[in-house]
Amino acid sequence: MLFKIRWGSLLTASSLALTGVACGDGQGPAEGQAHYRSYRPPADSIPTEYAGTRCYEAYAGIGAEVPLRANAGTGVPELPTGVEGTYPKDPGGPVQDGQVRPSGGGPYEISCVVKGSGAGPYQVSAELVGANLSDYAKTPSTTSIKLTATIGPDGKGVGDVGFYSFESKSVRPLPGRNCTLEVVPDPATGSPLIAPGSAFLIFKCEGASSDGVGSYCSSEGTVILGNCGQ
Numbered sequence: 001m002l003f004k005i006r007w008g009s010l011l012t013a014s015s016l017a018l019t020g021v022a023c024g025d026g027q028g029p030a031e032g033q034a035h036y037r038s039y040r041p042p043a044d045s046i047p048t049e050y051a052g053t054r055c056y057e058a059y060a061g062i063g064a065e066v067p068l069r070a071n072a073g074t075g076v077p078e079l080p081t082g083v084e085g086t087y088p089k090d091p092g093g094p095v096q097d098g099q100v101r102p103s104g105g106g107p108y109e110i111s112c113v114v115k116g117s118g119a120g121p122y123q124v125s126a127e128l129v130g131a132n133l134s135d136y137a138k139t140p141s142t143t144s145i146k147l148t149a150t151i152g153p154d155g156k157g158v159g160d161v162g163f164y165s166f167e168s169k170s171v172r173p174l175p176g177r178n179c180t181l182e183v184v185p186d187p188a189t190g191s192p193l194i195a196p197g198s199a200f201l202i203f204k205c206e207g208a209s210s211d212g213v214g215s216y217c218s219s220e221g222t223v224i225l226g227n228c229g230q
Contacts (some may be wrong), residue, residue: 068093
């Protein structure tokens with residue numbers, strides 16, 4: 001995609017302000033971008049009662065087709081690396097609530113709250129709806145993601161993350177299961193990139209259903225939020 005801005009160039013102003021990611025100026029409509037997937041985990045990690053069940057494996061994401069502002073970037077964020085201690089480097093670019101896609105369609109729907117102060121804890125909730133812009137998606141469609149989470153002072157937390165795409169259908173944690181979330185750290189300082197109204201998160205849900213009863217998946221993704229309610 002054109003205008004892609006790499007993560008290393010986005011932290012020159014303030015690590016906690018998430019400059020150039022999805023923070024905007026602290027006023028105006030909510031902003032965000034996300035990239036997520038459902039996948040079948042290794043057989044030896046699947047509970048016996050779910051052996052032989054299916055999983056609709058798919059990718060979906062919401063991100064900018066053109067930069068929202070100077071140095072904002074485009075596309076969806078990089079997915080979690082799956083390697084402990086390493087984090088996504090490319091944040092993609094934010095879209096704004098009410099924004100109409102340059103290529104037609106929309107508008108995007110972005111709503112979010114990131115409530116807390118200092119090191120935390122933080123309460124985070126968000127919902128993003130828009131065109132599926134993941135490079136790995138097979139079918140053009142609308143996708144959505146919704147999350148709620150409590151993030152501790154260590155930058156880690158638990159919550160609920162569900163999403164929908166044409167290929168994955170509805171993906172949600174199984175009853176009694178939670179998702180784990182972690183705030184991506186500033187690569188320069190190591191401080192978690194979360195502040196009142198903005199956050200850069202990764203999540204993983206071990207034990208999720210795709211399209212209802214009789215399925216077993218894992219899901220993971222990256223979510224970046226800005227201009228959120230506090």
